Amino acid sequence: MNKRSSWALPYAIFLVLFVALPLILIMVYAFQDSSGSFTFANFTKFFTDADAIGTFALSLEVAIENTAICILLGYPAAWILANRKLNRSAVTIVLFIMPMWINALMRTLATAELFHMVGIQLGKGTLLVGMVYDYLPFMIYPIYNILNKMDKSYAEAAADLGATPWQVFWKVQVPLSMPGVVSGIMMVFMPTVSTFAISEFLTNNKIKLFGTIIQENINSSMWNYGAALSLIMLVIIGITTLLQDNNKENSGVIV
Secondary structure, rough: OOOOHHHHHHHHHHHHHHHHHHHHHHHHHHHHHOOOEOHHHHHHHHHHHHHHHHHHHHHHHHHHHHHHHHHHHHHHHHHHHHHOOOOOOOHHHHHHHHHHHOOOOOOOOHHHHHHHHHHOOOHHHHHHHHHHHHHHHHHHHHHHHHHHHHOOOHHHHHHOOOOOHHHHHHHHHHHHHHHHHHHHHHHHHHHHOOOOOOHHOOOOOOOOOHHHHHHHHOOOOOOOHHHHHHHHHHHHHHHHHHHHHHHHHHHHHHO
């Protein structure tokens, strides 16, 4: 136990039991039928099921809309937080963090209750409001961290060469902050596609997202089809993660 590597043993056990083993079980169940025989039928069922494809397309649509709104609202907020002339108090940053201290389910239920109080009918609009409310901090902070740590000499050099404040922002700060934007997109887009609680409470289950059909299949003991849907989601997450890593590497070369 005197070796440093010994302290990694609890983490290794945790990763095996709660990360590696569940992923292996998902893959095993995804390629099996109810009798345990190897099959591709679960994936064929998804790609031939119009309802499942429609739900997946709707999930992508909602995720794109939510991510776009979060970028439009989050980037200016992150820029203001990182600008020491506009934000001189750390209290402002804490105010953005405070909603994240509350359980996401509690925030969603409170949001739904507010809509009921003012008489707003639950639907896609209320869903997007709830999504933005829940995921906006995850867009703000990656961008804020990049902008806050950005070398100010780049902007100063551009200004010395005659660039206007808008040109400094658009041609210097925005390109250099793209790794934070990409991280924010990842942290907002993928959870939006796979969530089910927010859509259930903020639409009275009128709008089903991809996470909802996974939940319904698991709850109905249709483990094999639910695992196949989960594996499809994992593949999408893996692909987008690889694209994010490539973007960071290219951004590093450019900078």
